[in-house]
Amino acid sequence: MAEQSGAARARRRGRPPRDASAPPTRDRIVDAATELFASRGIDGVSLREIAAHVGIDVSSVHHHFASKAVLYDACFARVYEHERAALESAVASVAHAAATSTASEFVASLHGLMDAFVDFLEANPHTTFLWLRRWLDPSGFTPLDEEYALPIYAAIESALLTATSRGLTVEATPHVTVRSLVWAVHGHIAALSATSDPVALTRERGEFRVYVHRVVDRLYLDPGAGSAT
Numbered sequence: 001m002a003e004q005s006g007a008a009r010a011r012r013r014g015r016p017p018r019d020a021s022a023p024p025t026r027d028r029i030v031d032a033a034t035e036l037f038a039s040r041g042i043d044g045v046s047l048r049e050i051a052a053h054v055g056i057d058v059s060s061v062h063h064h065f066a067s068k069a070v071l072y073d074a075c076f077a078r079v080y081e082h083e084r085a086a087l088e089s090a091v092a093s094v095a096h097a098a099a100t101s102t103a104s105e106f107v108a109s110l111h112g113l114m115d116a117f118v119d120f121l122e123a124n125p126h127t128t129f130l131w132l133r134r135w136l137d138p139s140g141f142t143p144l145d146e147e148y149a150l151p152i153y154a155a156i157e158s159a160l161l162t163a164t165s166r167g168l169t170v171e172a173t174p175h176v177t178v179r180s181l182v183w184a185v186h187g188h189i190a191a192l193s194a195t196s197d198p199v200a201l202t203r204e205r206g207e208f209r210v211y212v213h214r215v216v217d218r219l220y221l222d223p224g225a226g227s228a229t
Contacts, residue, residue, distance in 0.1 A: 026064045029056075030075055031072050032053040033050050034130060037072060091152065093113070102168070111213050117185055118185055123190075154173075177219065184215075193205060
């Protein structure tokens with residue numbers, strides 16, 4: 001028994017103790033992969049690079065993820081859950097206002113949603129670049145959009161149609177409106193990433209908030225502005 005215990009201690013000799021406060025290996029892999037995929041896209045990153053970034057052997061990556069595509073999906077699942085949690089209250093407020101409130105209250109709820117979306121992406125710019133890399137290949141990985149983008153889009157589109165049905169506004173193409181506003185915010189994040197001057201960054205952030213509020217006001221407070229031509 002003593003010999004077995006000594007052998008076990010010998011096998012462990014030199015192995016650094018595990019930091020109990022460190023995130024699980026799977027989470028660290030997803031974090032590293034998200035950063036690298038956002039920077040270079042799925043085709044520009046290997047599993048070996050991801051493993052090196054984490055400080056583990058590539059076999060450990062394979063242990064948690066059967067393929068690079070599975071890991072790629074996990075990255076989108078992670079950012080989607082964070083985005084959904086950040087926007088959940090604002091999306092619910094828009095849906096409630098569309099069904100029960102006045103036109104001005106409905107527009108105010110849209111302002112709140114846009115502010116929440118901008119806040120989230122300014123704090124998590126990797127989300128923008130992960131999606132932008134994905135959209136550079138429109139034919140690939142379309143299930144990612146269906147699972148990790150369209151559910152939120154659909155909830156907002158539904159609220160816009162509810163508001164239209166109550167006569168609060170006119171919205172003929174909610175899917176185009178939502179997609180256009182999403183792209184505008186992603187463009188804002190891309191612009192921020194290219195700006196290093198803190199004064200310019202502050203100005204850009206403030207001016208963009210004014211811009212998106214004005215867009216929403218023109219769309220939904222100007223009678224007939226959203227009608228088809």
